[in-house]
Amino acid sequence: MSSLVTKVKLKQIEQIIEKGKRLDDRSLTDYREIKIEQGVIEKAEGSARVLLGKTQVLVGVKVETGEPFPDTPNNGVMTVNAELVPLASPNFEPGPPDENSIELARVVDRGIRESHAIDTEKLCIEPGKKVFVVFVDVYVLNHDGNLIDASAIAAVAALMNTKMPNYEIKDGELKIKQGYTTLPMKSHPITVTIGKINGHLIVDPWIEEESVMDSRITFASNEDGNICAIQKGGSSYFTPQQILEASKIALAKATELRKKFDW
């Protein structure tokens, strides 16, 4: 986007934010409408599609068997990958993941990992040899801002929807049996991103706000109201006061979303 257009837009967005409103009629702390559909891909062990306004993210979970990491022989493995596929935005290009998709994947990963959302000890089949590996693949389908929250919500929703194959061990061989059990989960983290435009904090920035905002900060929190992951992004700064204010807004919003989703 040319910088001239952005500057005109910045002024417009700033002026309306000064009045406590936004271009799309939300208040500064409102989310766009959130819709979660689970189980949309039958061939995946778990899946969910999240609509956050016009932002659309699909997450598919595949469960396979593999080796544990040497330093955690009794724990299953979880990996998160994110693809900003070219159909989602005119600015996305095909090719290997760039720094934006890597950051997105790692922020989603951190929220799930640090809140101990998956009970990885229950994913152990044979200590040090065989465990279940949970692949979480984030697929951004339409980029209209705040990919982090949409992806994080979709990832947790997909995990909640994930079914694990039943198995038994016969003569040291793993045998998959009929039927499924649900993925063992201990927590359901909720991720809230706050943008900063001209000193004002706004919840769930959409794409026009993202194109002019200074920076953003993302908080993932668990059921106990504790913070489990943070990521600041963007090429500007926050004052310490703004960070504390943002953390309070984020925790309040997370509680609100948790009630709404019934997580």
Added chain:
Amino acid sequence: MNEKTEKLIDKKGIRLDGRKADELRPVKLQVGVLSNADGSAYVEHGKNKILAAAFGPREMHPKHLAQPDRMVLRCRYHMAPFSVPERKSPAPSRREVELSKVIKESLEPALFLELYPRTGVDVFIEVLQADGGTRCASITAAALALADAGVPMKDLVVACAAGKVEDKVVLDLFDAEDKLGAADVPVAYMPNLNAVTLLQMDGILTPDEFEKAIDMAMDGCKKIYELQKEALKTKYMVIKEVEE
């Protein structure tokens, strides 16, 4: 988590490496250590040994990445294969790509990007030895390299982490505390502007502990900030003495 064979903090509140809760590791900073770079710095933060070099402002390569209204800052954070106990592949990992991005974003607020349109500045960071908190030490070194290159800055950027180990909020985690501890909160800060330019966290903290950790990390930053200024002055004074 693994069974803990050793206590990370003993009954007297002393940590594994002999420090108190709010004590920094020894920090040594040196400016202008590489002759080919426009600016460079070397930092030893505990056992971390990190080199940073800045090139520019110079013409952008490839040219299409140049911006008509501002300078472009690029950062590469890279770990040497021998910097960690098990050899690290020299190819950039996902972690290194993410850290390069957040380090770039932590330095940008300090620069007057609009003063040098169409140009680029490159900052290369090589971690020669890692012992926890390398992103913070890298930022401290990178800011010095930029200052040494003569790039105008609003303030130096300085970084330090705080975290939670054995239910206690502590400053500046080293590798073992980072791996076995409950949380890690790296913070980059510009003391004169009271601006936080990098904030990340992993682990679990209550809102109160989080507030305490940020305050502690910023206090640590302020201490390293004095060392940063000292390091710049030291280089300047050496040149002056030679001239006399």
